[in-house]
Amino acid sequence: MSQEAIPSLGGYSEAALDQAFAALAHEVEASAQSLTSAEAVEAFRLHWLGRKQGRLKSISDAWLKSAPVEAKKLIGQRFNQLKAQIESRLESATGASSQNALDAEAIDITLPGTHRALGAEHPLIKTMHEMVAVFQRMGYSVGVGPEVETDFYNFESLNFPPGHPARDTQDTLVVANQERKPLRDRLLMRTHTSPVQIRTMEQQPPPVRIVIPGKVHRNDAADATHSPIFHQIEGLCVDIDVTFSDLKGTLDHAMKEFFGSSVKTRFFPSFFPFTEPSADVQISCPFCGGKGCRKCKHSGWIELLGCGMVDPAVFGFVQQKQPAYDPKKISGFAFGMGVDRIAMMKYGISDISLLYSGDARFLEQFA
Amino acid sequence: MKILSKWLRSYLPQFNVTDRQLADDLTLRGIAVEGVFDLGADGSLFEMDITTNRVDAMNHYGIAREAATIYGLKLNPLHPTLPQATPALKPYPIKIEAPELCGRFTARVLRNVKITQSTGIVAERFHLLEQKLISNAVDATNFVTMAMGHPTHAFDLDKVEGGILLRRARKGEKLKTLDGIDRTLDPDDLVVADEKKALAIAGVMGGWDTMITPETTNILVEAAWFDPGTVRRSSKRHLLHTDASHRFERGADFNAPPVASALVSSIILEAGGEIGGDFVDIVIPEAERRTAKRPAIAFAVSEAQRILGATEDRKGITASAAKAILTGLGCEVSADATVVTSSVEKNLDPSRAVSSPIANVVEYPVKLPSWRLDLEREIDLIEEIARVYGYNRFQNTLPSFEGAVVELPWAEKESTIRTTLRGLGWTEAVSSTFCSAADAAAFAPQPNSAVPLGNPLSEEAGMLRPSLASGMLGMLALNLNRDMEDVMLFELGTVFHGSTDRVEEKPSLSIGATGKLPLEGPHQPSRELDFYDMKGSIEALLGKFSSKSIYFDRFPSDSGLMPAWLHPGRSARAVIDGATVGYFGQLHPAEAQRRKLKQLVFVGEIYVDRLYRQNLRQPVVRELSRFQAVRRDFSFILSETTPWARVAEALSALGIPELQNFEVGEILSDKDSKLVPAGHISLLLRTVFQATDRTLQEEELQNYAQRVVTAVEKLGGKLRG
Numbered sequence A: 001m002s003q004e005a006i007p008s009l010g011g012y013s014e015a016a017l018d019q020a021f022a023a024l025a026h027e028v029e030a031s032a033q034s035l036t037s038a039e040a041v042e043a044f045r046l047h048w049l050g051r052k053q054g055r056l057k058s059i060s061d062a063w064l065k066s067a068p069v070e071a072k073k074l075i076g077q078r079f080n081q082l083k084a085q086i087e088s089r090l091e092s093a094t095g096a097s098s099q100n101a102l103d104a105e106a107i108d109i110t111l112p113g114t115h116r117a118l119g120a121e122h123p124l125i126k127t128m129h130e131m132v133a134v135f136q137r138m139g140y141s142v143g144v145g146p147e148v149e150t151d152f153y154n155f156e157s158l159n160f161p162p163g164h165p166a167r168d169t170q171d172t173l174v175v176a177n178q179e180r181k182p183l184r185d186r187l188l189m190r191t192h193t194s195p196v197q198i199r200t201m202e203q204q205p206p207p208v209r210i211v212i213p214g215k216v217h218r219n220d221a222a223d224a225t226h227s228p229i230f231h232q233i234e235g236l237c238v239d240i241d242v243t244f245s246d247l248k249g250t251l252d253h254a255m256k257e258f259f260g261s262s263v264k265t266r267f268f269p270s271f272f273p274f275t276e277p278s279a280d281v282q283i284s285c286p287f288c289g290g291k292g293c294r295k296c297k298h299s300g301w302i303e304l305l306g307c308g309m310v311d312p313a314v315f316g317f318v319q320q321k322q323p324a325y326d327p328k329k330i331s332g333f334a335f336g337m338g339v340d341r342i343a344m345m346k347y348g349i350s351d352i353s354l355l356y357s358g359d360a361r362f363l364e365q366f367a
Numbered sequence B: 001m002k003i004l005s006k007w008l009r010s011y012l013p014q015f016n017v018t019d020r021q022l023a024d025d026l027t028l029r030g031i032a033v034e035g036v037f038d039l040g041a042d043g044s045l046f047e048m049d050i051t052t053n054r055v056d057a058m059n060h061y062g063i064a065r066e067a068a069t070i071y072g073l074k075l076n077p078l079h080p081t082l083p084q085a086t087p088a089l090k091p092y093p094i095k096i097e098a099p100e101l102c103g104r105f106t107a108r109v110l111r112n113v114k115i116t117q118s119t120g121i122v123a124e125r126f127h128l129l130e131q132k133l134i135s136n137a138v139d140a141t142n143f144v145t146m147a148m149g150h151p152t153h154a155f156d157l158d159k160v161e162g163g164i165l166l167r168r169a170r171k172g173e174k175l176k177t178l179d180g181i182d183r184t185l186d187p188d189d190l191v192v193a194d195e196k197k198a199l200a201i202a203g204v205m206g207g208w209d210t211m212i213t214p215e216t217t218n219i220l221v222e223a224a225w226f227d228p229g230t231v232r233r234s235s236k237r238h239l240l241h242t243d244a245s246h247r248f249e250r251g252a253d254f255n256a257p258p259v260a261s262a263l264v265s266s267i268i269l270e271a272g273g274e275i276g277g278d279f280v281d282i283v284i285p286e287a288e289r290r291t292a293k294r295p296a297i298a299f300a301v302s303e304a305q306r307i308l309g310a311t312e313d314r315k316g317i318t319a320s321a322a323k324a325i326l327t328g329l330g331c332e333v334s335a336d337a338t339v340v341t342s343s344v345e346k347n348l349d350p351s352r353a354v355s356s357p358i359a360n361v362v363e364y365p366v367k368l369p370s371w372r373l374d375l376e377r378e379i380d381l382i383e384e385i386a387r388v389y390g391y392n393r394f395q396n397t398l399p400s401f402e403g404a405v406v407e408l409p410w411a412e413k414e415s416t417i418r419t420t421l422r423g424l425g426w427t428e429a430v431s432s433t434f435c436s437a438a439d440a441a442a443f444a445p446q447p448n449s450a451v452p453l454g455n456p457l458s459e460e461a462g463m464l465r466p467s468l469a470s471g472m473l474g475m476l477a478l479n480l481n482r483d484m485e486d487v488m489l490f491e492l493g494t495v496f497h498g499s500t501d502r503v504e505e506k507p508s509l510s511i512g513a514t515g516k517l518p519l520e521g522p523h524q525p526s527r528e529l530d531f532y533d534m535k536g537s538i539e540a541l542l543g544k545f546s547s548k549s550i551y552f553d554r555f556p557s558d559s560g561l562m563p564a565w566l567h568p569g570r571s572a573r574a575v576i577d578g579a580t581v582g583y584f585g586q587l588h589p590a591e592a593q594r595r596k597l598k599q600l601v602f603v604g605e606i607y608v609d610r611l612y613r614q615n616l617r618q619p620v621v622r623e624l625s626r627f628q629a630v631r632r633d634f635s636f637i638l639s640e641t642t643p644w645a646r647v648a649e650a651l652s653a654l655g656i657p658e659l660q661n662f663e664v665g666e667i668l669s670d671k672d673s674k675l676v677p678a679g680h681i682s683l684l685l686r687t688v689f690q691a692t693d694r695t696l697q698e699e700e701l702q703n704y705a706q707r708v709v710t711a712v713e714k715l716g717g718k719l720r721g
């Protein structure tokens, strides 16, 4: 379209000018139809606005040259309008928000995003918090105690007889150089979180509702399911008229809260030195709904907790410091569970030592 | 232990429950049936796991008694019929010389017996149990153990020289036991002896010389009760764990010996022979008082109800249910109830005590069965009632509660540490509580304060960790060894200080990092982590706590005041309100080399017990100015030995309220730019001025800028042109 003829004017009346410029405007619109590439845009710009041979210049030169003075202003105004129209077409074809410009800025949105990685919650800590939260909602306060305990708190006050196998150094890690001390003062790594029951009761009269999360240790050789270090959650509820049926209801409710409302519990007689009656608690397998799977060893049930009514002898030990724990007037229940096992089951962890390895490949899966 | 359902049924005439059902019902009552094997017409074989406190249930009759109690059925008594004894001149001489070790000893002499193959019920049941048949005499004793749980022993009477003595073994005394091993006895062993020699280790194993042989014609049947502790020690001493010791050391039934003796004798006599003389039964009254004649204990149904609560029918345990269970288990519940009047307080707080009606507690004396030495207290009876009634037949109820939930004072702080660090990309880890002696010495904040274990799992775990830093380095090393090169970890845990007499525990926090910043993706260049990344996280963490001042400094490398495991030039102490809360930085190259770490590692320990003394920061909103903020940048040349902290102090000291913010824009060293003179840096200082009540005028800004320049010039700085 570079060398098109210059149209002739049909006169200098406004009507004639309007008609001539309308034709030009039409021509601009027509030639602006296909401005889809940078080349086409440049060609359009050169064609209309080129400094030497631009069509606008050629026409205005031709028309203004021969125009009478009084018409020049009218023609000039119309050329300005036309130029604005051309520039507007150019702008919408090449400006920052033009289709072309936006297309040129397109990126590959299928490339991965930039990760500012969040740190991961440790599965044990996470499980422990979730379980503790269940009991907090049921009115339990959190209790804690030392990891290095005396024989008194870890065993004696919990009604373990002097010759009990758990007291053997084959089962319990002990602090060095304890032999010359009286048995009850000897220091050891607590083998369970139960000493905190005694410590709490010694410090406050009933009623008591505490949940005790913590790290415990045993002299166990490490294998896929055993670790010398593991975690427990213990619970204790003491008040007047606390019953075995309350123990059942509390744990049934807590397990439903934690694993889902369809989970069922069942209780089996068991034995612990510090509770009587004692029970082991199984929950219906939350992973298969009780139909049987690998996690429940195809039985539909998973043993999860030990519990029982606080043995009167334990209250007897506490009464030395808090006379209000009269076993004839108050009663209570205690329960405990292994956090590691629950976490392993929940997340499908097959080797307990991963929990204590600091292996980032393992831990970062919990982010 | 293997149990035949057919054998159980022989004691239960009215029994009509399937074997499967029985197995389930027993298991739910703590008599665990681990497996049920179908024997067709012969019923089932139960594989059972009986807890050690229930030695009375480690036999068929004991389990039949459980079943009879569960279902409220009749249990046939054990009363074997024996022929009349052939009179003897005198009873067989028996003497208990060690009454503290032997509580009861019975002897029955069988003459002209025939040692042969077992037949009849014994052979049939042994076959089903896959138990090897030996001879009618030996099988009889084994059969009785399986039937009623009481071990007995048969001696070849013709090898016994004179009367039987129950005495302590003599020091160094020898005995060849049935397993053919010559053993040296100890005075703590109780032996069954004749006038010349030891015949058996009582309750553990018989002797070789008096064992039953095909030639045996006269037998002495022993059925006795031995002290559990003595049997346990002998069994342990001689590494001889037998069926007999297993039962005696857990406390056998004091009243069982006459029945067991009769049962054994009746089986042996089936093949011929007669009873020679009167049955001898010597009872030590002291032992009987501790076992079969223990005093009755007072039991109140109301106490069972108080402890056990609501049953499925909402009634709680009834008196009739309690009595039926206790009676079924062999207790004698006396009809002579005692009424004990007690006022039951219905509230623990005396000021709120409700005056409740006087409750009458009806107590029954309960005589305890001789085979249940595990029953000693009222609560033991309550447990038995709950167990036999069925744990799962109690309702699920929730206790009422008036107390309040109290949070640990540091719970929210601990949670803030975790969420802050995780948000900054640090992953929580848990490491061992123990460390090696070398690590304890290298990382303990105070020398000689680490506590050793007496029986450590390994040398590497011989000490209670005095610091979390060594465990953190171990975890970083593990990751590097597994080609995880970019790691940021933290651990919140306990550290231990003191001595083996007194151990102090404190919470601590370690952080450790190596490799690149966790900015993943192809869109920007990754960058190695450095000191300032760790410092930034610690600043953010400390900033969560309220404080008047937080600063970081370090002691000179020759002062010995910085942890030796940190690079002296690239580590810092963190101080909050004047208290040291931790140290962190690049690991000392020597320590890195010792641990064979192949890349730079940053590690730190924060003493969170000190951090917990600060409250969490409560945000307080500052009024936002509506007036324009003006930015001014300054470029200074400063000596490279002038720390930024001094510049910052000088600017703060200007006290210009309109100086809203200042920060380091960029630092160039003499290596970065030719325009920076040697030994100097170029520091781009970015400032923001803003007033809350007016638009700042140019003259004011000029004045402030001049004061900033002067302050930096006082530190030897020069404004760049």
Ligand SMILES: [Zn+2]
Residues within 6 Å of the ligand: A285, A286, A287, A288, A289, A290, A291, A292, A293, A294, A295, A296, A297, A298, A300, A301
């Ligand atoms: Zn399952």
